[in-house]
Amino acid sequence: MFSFTSQGNILITCHKWLSPALLQEVQALGFTNSTAFTTGVRLQGSLRDCIRLNVHLRSASQVLFELHDFICNHPDDIYETLVRFPWENFLLPDTYFSVTAQVSHPSINNNLFPALRVKDAWVDRCRKLSGKRPNTGSALEGAVIHLYWKEDKATVFMDTSGASLGRHGYRKIPGRAPMLEALAAAVLLSTRWDKTIPFINPMCGSGTLAIEAALLASNQPPGLFRNRYGFQFIKGYSADWYNEIIAQCTAEIKRDSLPKIIASDISTEAIKNARINAAAAGVEHLIQFETADFAATTLPEPPGVILFNPEYGERLGETAALEKIYARMGDFLKNHCQGYTGYVFTGNLELAKHIHLKPARRIPFYNATIDCRLLEYEMYAGTRRPAPKEQ
Numbered sequence: 001m002f003s004f005t006s007q008g009n010i011l012i013t014c015h016k017w018l019s020p021a022l023l024q025e026v027q028a029l030g031f032t033n034s035t036a037f038t039t040g041v042r043l044q045g046s047l048r049d050c051i052r053l054n055v056h057l058r059s060a061s062q063v064l065f066e067l068h069d070f071i072c073n074h075p076d077d078i079y080e081t082l083v084r085f086p087w088e089n090f091l092l093p094d095t096y097f098s099v100t101a102q103v104s105h106p107s108i109n110n111n112l113f114p115a116l117r118v119k120d121a122w123v124d125r126c127r128k129l130s131g132k133r134p135n136t137g138s139a140l141e142g143a144v145i146h147l148y149w150k151e152d153k154a155t156v157f158m159d160t161s162g163a164s165l166g167r168h169g170y171r172k173i174p175g176r177a178p179m180l181e182a183l184a185a186a187v188l189l190s191t192r193w194d195k196t197i198p199f200i201n202p203m204c205g206s207g208t209l210a211i212e213a214a215l216l217a218s219n220q221p222p223g224l225f226r227n228r229y230g231f232q233f234i235k236g237y238s239a240d241w242y243n244e245i246i247a248q249c250t251a252e253i254k255r256d257s258l259p260k261i262i263a264s265d266i267s268t269e270a271i272k273n274a275r276i277n278a279a280a281a282g283v284e285h286l287i288q289f290e291t292a293d294f295a296a297t298t299l300p301e302p303p304g305v306i307l308f309n310p311e312y313g314e315r316l317g318e319t320a321a322l323e324k325i326y327a328r329m330g331d332f333l334k335n336h337c338q339g340y341t342g343y344v345f346t347g348n349l350e351l352a353k354h355i356h357l358k359p360a361r362r363i364p365f366y367n368a369t370i371d372c373r374l375l376e377y378e379m380y381a382g383t384r385r386p387a388p389k390e391q
């Protein structure tokens with residue numbers, strides 16, 4: 001009989017190129033048997049492991065637990081196979097459920113129909129077994145079944161997350177071009193920042209990077225800001241397991257000896273919103289906010305990490321002004337950031353050339369539909385010219 005401790009395949013999905021950071025997170029949780037691919041990580045584990053993964057992971061989208069795979073050439077194959085699948089081991093007749101699907105098959109141009117066939121399979125089976133018709137709909141507020149169908153192979157999963165883990169639960173006033181929290185966390189995990197040295201984030205916008213840095217440094221996983229997941233609606237779930245994990249996370253919050261985190265932006269409005277967002281995440285007291293041009297941001301003594309996420313200039317006419325900003329960022333790094341590791345996250349590599357520094361690493365990322373890079377600059381300690389504003 002299947003239980004929450006039975007072993008199976010777990011597939012954790014993420015946005016494109018976040019998987020190296022995701023793999024690092026999964027391995028840090030002790031799942032050393034995991035492997036990464038472009039949009040996710042695979043490992044072996046149980047539904048109970050999925051609870052822990054959902055609570056802890058910062059760069060993930062969904063944690064999927066594999067139920068069954070089968071040959072599939074037509075939507076009717078889905079129904080024929082899944083009406084015989086023992087869903088009653090995972091779902092109760094009165095559990096509200098949703099079906100999501102990702103399909104890549106020449107005969108299908110819309111994911112809705114294959115998803116409908118999955119839904120029909122459990123509804124018909126449930127009615128036959130229990131006389132009850134389970135409630136179903138598109139709101140991911142109960143149990144979630146996920147169908148992945150590519151070419152002639154289909155796999156069904158319990159989506160133990162439900163709504164995506166990519167947003168981290170604290171309310172956010174978006175501001176201009178905000179980063180998705182999962183992306184911001186993965187960017188931080190890709191840097192050389194060790195959570196003990198200062199983290200400086202000029203051009204902070206809505207504050208996502210600084211807030212995620214504060215959450216990382218204080219050891220607060222995203223699960224502390226969310227209390228609804230798909231796993232809570234799977235048959236056999238016990239709230240005690242989840243409460244135990246949350247209690248442990250709460251006990252492990254780091255409150256002392258936290259690093260200096262400074263977030264600045266030239267826009268008063270951006271700083272106002274970033275403060276509100278940080279307060280919503282409970283980390284306002286861990287971040288020093290400054291309304292300033294990036295070159296006037298406070299720089300504590302090195303070593304430290306400084307990370308810029310400037311605009312990329314998607315609109316015509318913006319490029320010339322941005323070329324000057326990128327050139328000034330390069331000068332600032334060179335002249336005032338010795339002993340720091342500098343990073344620029346950008347979706348415009350032409351503009352990045354105006355930084356006029358040779359990156360030590362170019363780490364690929366993807367932001368919405370834009371191919372991006374995190375450029376790393378090692379600013380070796382030397383004679384450090386006084387920064388415009390010293391601490």
Ligand SMILES: C[S@@+](CC[C@H](N)C(=O)[O-])C[C@H]1O[C@@H](n2cnc3c(N)ncnc32)[C@H](O)[C@@H]1O
Nearest residue numbers: 178179203204205206208265266267293294309
């Ligand atoms: C792409 S947004 C940053 C988005 C941010 N990562 C977030 O998640 O919200 C770029 C920010 O740079 C700020 N900015 C532009 N020029 C600046 C300058 N010279 N000094 C400081 N900040 C500047 C803008 O006000 C804007 O908030």
